[in-house]
Amino acid sequence: MKRTVPLLIVFSVGLLMVVHYFVPFLGDLANVAVVHFNILAAVAMILGAGNLLFTHGEKIYKQHSGWGYSIIAVGCFLAMIAFGMFKIGAPPKQGATAELTSGASIAMVDVEKSGKSDYALKLRAGKLEPDTKYEIKLGDKVVAETTSDYKGSAAAETAIFTGSDAPDSVEGMTVSVGELTGKLEPYGAFTGAYDDDGTPFWFFYYYAFVPLQQTTFAMLAFYVASAAFRAFRARNVEAGLLLGTAFLILLGQTFAGNWLTQGLPKEGFWSFFQISELSAWVMIVFNTAGQRAIMIGIALGIASTSLKTLLGLDRSVIGAE
Amino acid sequence: MEGRFVTFPMTLSRGGLAAALIAPLLAVVAAGQVGSGTPFAGKKITDDKVRAGWMLVDHIESGERYRRRILEAKELIGSEGLPAEFWDAALGANLAVVREHDASKRPALIVEQDRQAGLVTTALLDRLPPFSAVNNPNDDGSEVVLFWRNVPGAAQYDVERRKLADTSGRWRQLSSTAARGAWMKVSDRDLVTRGVEYAYRLKALDADGKVVAEFESNSVKPTGEWFHTRRIGLLALVLIISAAIIFYIRLARRGVALTIRKIAGLEAVDEAVGRATEMGKPILFVPGIQDMNDIQTVAGVIILGRVARVAATHDANLEVPTSKSLVMTASRETVQANYLDAGRPDAYDEKKVYYTTDEQFGYVAAVTGTMVREKPAACFYMGAFFAESLILAETGNMLGAIQVAGTAQPAQLPFFVAACDYTLIGEEFFAASAYLSGDPQQLGSLKGQDIGKLVAMIVLCFGVLVATAVAAFQGEHSWLGDVQDWLLNDLLDSKA
Numbered sequence: 034m035k036r037t038v039p040l041l042i043v044f045s046v047g048l049l050m051v052v053h054y055f056v057p058f059l060g061d062l063a064n065v066a067v068v069h070f071n072i073l074a075a076v077a078m079i080l081g082a083g084n085l086l087f088t089h090g091e092k093i094y095k096q097h098s099g100w101g102y103s104i105i106a107v108g109c110f111l112a113m114i115a116f117g118m119f120k121i122g123a124p125p126k127q128g129a130t131a132e133l134t135s136g137a138s139i140a141m142v143d144v145e146k147s148g149k150s151d152y153a154l155k156l157r158a159g160k161l162e163p164d165t166k167y168e169i170k171l172g173d174k175v176v177a178e179t180t181s182d183y184k185g186s187a188a189a190e191t192a193i194f195t196g197s198d199a200p201d202s203v204e205g206m207t208v209s210v211g212e213l214t215g216k217l218e219p220y221g222a223f224t225g226a227y228d229d230d231g232t233p234f235w236f237f238y239y240y241a242f243v244p245l246q247q248t249t250f251a252m253l254a255f256y257v258a259s260a261a262f263r264a265f266r267a268r269n270v271e272a273g274l275l276l277g278t279a280f281l282i283l284l285g286q287t288f289a290g291n292w293l294t295q296g297l298p299k300e301g302f303w304s305f306f307q308i309s310e311l312s313a314w315v316m317i318v319f320n321t322a323g324q325r326a327i328m329i330g331i332a333l334g335i336a337s338t339s340l341k342t343l344l345g346l347d348r349s350v351i352g353a354e
Numbered sequence: 355m356e357g358r359f360v361t362f363p364m365t366l367s368r369g370g371l372a373a374a375l376i377a378p379l380l381a382v383v384a385a386g387q388v389g390s391g392t393p394f395a396g397k398k399i400t401d402d403k404v405r406a407g408w409m410l411v412d413h414i415e416s417g418e419r420y421r422r423r424i425l426e427a428k429e430l431i432g433s434e435g436l437p438a439e440f441w442d443a444a445l446g447a448n449l450a451v452v453r454e455h456d457a458s459k460r461p462a463l464i465v466e467q468d469r470q471a472g473l474v475t476t477a478l479l480d481r482l483p484p485f486s487a488v489n490n491p492n493d494d495g496s497e498v499v500l501f502w503r504n505v506p507g508a509a510q511y512d513v514e515r516r517k518l519a520d521t522s523g524r525w526r527q528l529s530s531t532a533a534r535g536a537w538m539k540v541s542d543r544d545l546v547t548r549g550v551e552y553a554y555r556l557k558a559l560d561a562d563g564k565v566v567a568e569f570e571s572n573s574v575k576p577t578g579e580w581f582h583t584r585r586i587g588l589l590a591l592v593l594i595i596s597a598a599i600i601f602y603i604r605l606a607r608r609g610v611a612l613t614i615r616k617i618a619g620l621e622a623v624d625e626a627v628g629r630a631t632e633m634g635k636p637i638l639f640v641p642g643i644q645d646m647n648d649i650q651t652v653a654g655v656i657i658l659g660r661v662a663r664v665a666a667t668h669d670a671n672l673e674v675p676t677s678k679s680l681v682m683t684a685s686r687e688t689v690q691a692n693y694l695d696a697g698r699p700d701a702y703d704e705k706k707v708y709y710t711t712d713e714q715f716g717y718v719a720a721v722t723g724t725m726v727r728e729k730p731a732a733c734f735y736m737g738a739f740f741a742e743s744l745i746l747a748e749t750g751n752m753l754g755a756i757q758v759a760g761t762a763q764p765a766q767l768p769f770f771v772a773a774c775d776y777t778l779i780g781e782e783f784f785a786a787s788a789y790l791s792g793d794p795q796q797l798g799s800l801k802g803q804d805i806g807k808l809v810a811m812i813v814l815c816f817g818v819l820v821a822t823a824v825a826a827f828q829g830e831h832s833w834l835g836d837v838q839d840w841l842l843n844d845l846l847d848s849k850a
């Protein structure tokens with residue numbers, strides 16, 4: 034059972050994905066499988082986070098070498114979770130909100146301050162009269178219009194005040210959507226975004242995480258140089274050809290390459306020998322041909338691996354032989 | 355041409371299909387229902403081929419498959435539309451664009467193409483109903499496309515919809531769109547129900563909001579198609595390759611011996627693990643940075659199983675840092691199963707298969723840190739890699755580890771080739787599981803892949819011959835052009 038059920042799921046979902054590509058009638062059915070995968074992956078994050086805490090926790094507890102770094106890792110991990118989940122340091126949203134109800138109809142109106150003195154109105158409404166046009170009023174002024182869809186849902190988003198027109202505050206103003214009416218109330222705590230400018234989450238993300246990430250990425254430049262030095266040593270004919278081609282492509286990408294052959298005619302036979310032309314020719318003809326050959330092999334390999342997994346011929350991925 | 359407009363019977367020949375496309379439209383023109391400039395007020399056109407004309411306009415406007423569309427437009431309008439010189443100019447401009455487009459994308463030629471396309475569109479528009487509703491082909495019946503000619507003086511259009519079965523006769527507001535261009539197109543998507551018949555009403559409003567024209571469309575019933583007609587060639591290829599793979603798997607099951615060439619990178623797995631065991635150093639396996647929904651990760655985890663089995667046999671220390679929780683879970687299952695199969699369940703330590711972070715360079719820092727600290731004697735990189743490929747492989751190289759890499763990311767292959775001892779290139783990476791297992795059934799799948807390669811080679815050679823013939827004999831306007839068009843756009847599915 035432990036192996037059969039996963040195999041059945043793999044087979045049925047895999048088959049659905051293949052069939053869906055050729056049968057438009059199935060609509061969004063394949064996307065349901067994708068959504069389920071995303072849910073699964075999100076839940077699995079708990080496993081990952083648990084594993085991270087366990088691994089580093091054990092390291093700290095047993096004081097293995099480098100346990101001090103584990104304290105930093107766990108501390109940063111917990112701090113960022115706290116900053117994000119509890120919105121520490123994030124002020125409430127600027128503006129006001131109102132929940133308008135009448136019978137089964139409901140409308141949520143947000144009037145958010147989007148700049149120094151600009152306001153944007155956002156509406157989400159449900160269970161309205163289907164296919165009907167509604168006026169959205171702030172006080173006595175019609176600020177926007179929206180039309181409900183066939184299910185009776187409606188949405189709108191529009192700028193309502195800009196610059197000098199804008200009042201200092203919209204709190205207490207009357208807002209109405211058709212017959213639904215109410216007063217705008219200030220936003221409560223925890224309504225601000227956890228990553229708004231100035232929040233601790235934003236600070237550590239942009240001033241600690243991003244620079245560290247970019248530093249790691251920047252190391253690539255040095256690794257490319259060392260790998261190129263090793264790869265381009267002309268030890269035999271093939272390596273010599275590789276070196277020559279690489280040199281040509283490098284020259285073709287630089288000013289020097291174009292400058293060296295600028296004396297050659299722009300048209301006719303000799304124009305082909307301009308470094309930029311030669312470089313483009315190598316890339317378009319040889320490189321593309323080679324890449325396509327590899328891509329055909331990859332496509333066939335993917336088809337074969339997928340088929341083996343779907344048919345359960347290769348079950349090692351679910352831990353069975 | 356088959357499959358462009360799905361309502362055509364599939365059994366029609368190419369000529370018959372063209373006739374089916376053109377005849378109803380010409381019949382409508384002849385009947386004076388279109389092209390007279392009078393409003394087309396809800397007269398039911400029983401043939402929905404009018405939409406073919408609108409689709410033609412649509413394709414010309416978007417510049418897609420331009421040459422074929424010009425020829426179809428020429429056929430549709432005929433000599434009564436525009437002089438022969440016009441068509442020659444339109445085709446000439448198009449061919450120039452085709453030649454120049456990829457190389458330099460010269461704006462002047464693109465503008466020229468648009469101008470000519472605009473003329474063809476105008477000629478076509480005069481012969482189409484002012485407002486049409488058409489069922490979108492090759493979908494699940496959730497979309498109706500509305501086309502209309504721009505009304506002079508109109509600044510805005512209000513579109514309304516009603517169900518024909520609705521006896522109240524009430525029109526529901528659908529959209530409000532500002533006027534632009536010679537023709538307009540709006541999609542009514544996800545709000546219509548499959549199998550229900552609808553009618554649409556268009557109100558053209560001037561700048562003051564006054565109705566200057568009003569049209570009612572033909573009725574339309576959105577239908578879901580059971581087969582995507584433009585993907586028939588691809589389906590045939592999929593079936594041939596799948597059948598070949600299954601055939602050879604069955605052949606292998608019956609005991610027929612299959613031989614495969616040696617793959618140095620996979621032969622080196624035993625050597626690498628053995629070396630790590632002798633040196634008393636760990637083996638590092640990196641399954642890429644994608645999740646389990648990526649086939650490369652699946653292939654990587656399959657190879658991990660084989661590496662884990664050899665490691666268990668040699669009693670070597672295997673370490674697997676992962677960047678996705680699901681990959682960690684799947685890897686643990688795989689490694690545990692292989693330790694069990696190797697008769698060493700006691701040697702399995704789940705702590706050695708662990709999660710680090712989802713972040714790309716955070717993962718790189720964690721893995722390279724582990725490498726520098728623990729100095730593994732063998733490193734395997736099997737899965738989907740991006741910018742981190744060279745950082746990982748160079749770090750391993752500096753440590754003097756035996757390195758084997760495999761990926762289906764063509765852009766990363768040169769980095770692995772430069773920094774690793776062995777690299778599984780493309781198909782070798784996917785063949786690794788069968789190769790390492792030696793299981794006859796799985797080897798059969800490799801043989802089936804060879805048939806796929808044969809099919810690819812035949813199609814490739816045929817395509818090269820056709821393209822060469824089209825270029826040599828200037829056969830763009832002949833059946834050769836059709837074949838080339840079909841190969842590029844339908845079989846290879848580039849525009850489906």
